[in-house]
Amino acid sequence: MKHFLRVVTQFFVFLYCKCLWRGLKFVIRKVTGRCELQRICHNNKPGARRTLKIESSLRYSKNELCQSALSAHPDRVEKTIDDIMTLKKVNPDTNPQLGISLQASLFQIVGYRSLVSEVEKLRREPYDCENPDHEEMLMKLWKTLRPDSPLTGRISKQWCEIGFQGNDPKTDFRGMGLLGLHNLLKMSKAEWEQKNFDKAIGYSFAIVGINITDLAYSLLVSGALKTHLYNVAPEMPSLSHFQQTFCYLMQEFHRFWIEEDPCDIMEFNRVRSKFHRRVLRQLKNPDMALCPHFAASDLHLVNL
Incomplete structure (x- = not known):
């Protein structure tokens, strides 16, 4: 009975506040x-x-x-x-x-x-090794990052050199689908030395790029990226703006990783979670733009 009365009271308080607010808006408009x-x-x-x-x-x-x-x-x-x-x-x-x-x-x-x-x-489109367009993008990623090292075969341990976990990169794309591959390829074309990522302890470009793609995706679908995108996109936010944001997050995560100075890769999840929380705090500021110094069109990327 007490619970019922509390619910009824809360309901009427809500209605009262709602009516009061509408009445206040009416008065403000008149004034x-x-x-x-x-x-x-x-x-x-x-x-x-x-x-x-x-x-x-x-x-x-x-x-x-x-x-x-x-x-x-x-x-x-x-x-x-x-x-x-x-x-x-x-x-x-x-x-x-x-x-x-x-x-x-x-x-x-x-x-x-x-x-x-x-x-x-x-994200929902899986990597398909039978799809020539998918394979072409993957080969382009290798050639961009290792232009002087031809692949010995489609299935090769060489993929580990750019940060994949096994001999066949397609298995690493399961979580983020083609979105992960698109972002990796865009990042590889950006004016950022990929070799810098390899200098971090236990740090690999490809798998971290897919992981940061997941972070950027979660910020987007949760609405947290509205603050940033509404501040950098004068009209409609586009895929280019999202990929620009991903590239920024990759660079910032690299700096954050170095600052944290983790003992080994086993601390990756801790560092990523801490980085995620920092970005969320930044995005609570309505005037925040994660990468305010250039628009998506200014990012030097080669079209797919």
């Missing part, structure tokens, strides 16, 4: 002459600080049009913005900046959702 979306755009600079608040406002709106805006197709974003401004009784002629700001943020929101789907599709 300021601006709806909540207008206030967000006016009081917050472009980027994650603004887009995260717009995303929250739309998600918790009582209006289905606002809620559905979060899942709008990119081609429908402009029409969706027009509908929202009509709903909010905002004149686009006297308030042109609101439409521009909402459009930029909504492109980021729907772009992030599309990026999650694209990355998930790559």
Whole structure:
């Protein structure tokens, strides 16, 4: 009985707070002459600080049009913005900046959702040694990292030289699928000396790259990367932005590994978990950009 009364009390407190909040928003609009979306755009600079608040406002709106805006197709974003401004009784002629700001943020929101789907599709596609495209990417990875050392065979101990765990690399891609291979190939093309990774104690490029791919993937699907991507992608975050982030995480993890100075590879999980927590703390800052000094287009990578 006590439990029932507590649940009922909590329910009515929730309803009271909800009504109070809506009433407060109504009063604020009457006083300021601006709806909540207008206030967000006016009081917050472009980027994650603004887009995260717009995303929250739309998600918790009582209006289905606002809620559905979060899942709008990119081609429908402009029409969706027009509908929202009509709903909010905002004149686009006297308030042109609101439409521009909402459009930029909504492109980021729907772009992030599309990026999650694209990355998930790559992750779910297993490496297939019978697929010539997959094999071509794998051979390209070897030639990029060991241009002066031809492979003696498709199944070879040489794969261990670049950090795979066995004679056939396909077994290491089981967790991250083609996403792991795509990221390794992108990283191998970046302006970063792969040999630096080999200098770390018990540290191998390929298997660590797949592991950091898993870390980047978890940050993406959990929504933690919204802060970073909303700050570095002016419109729709793309796969290039994700791969840029992966390359950054690889470089930072290498530095972090050296700083931690672990005794051996058995400490890898501890160091990785500590690094993961540090990145999560950084991403809680709405002004954070993990790699703020260059955009995805500035990363010197060769297209697949």
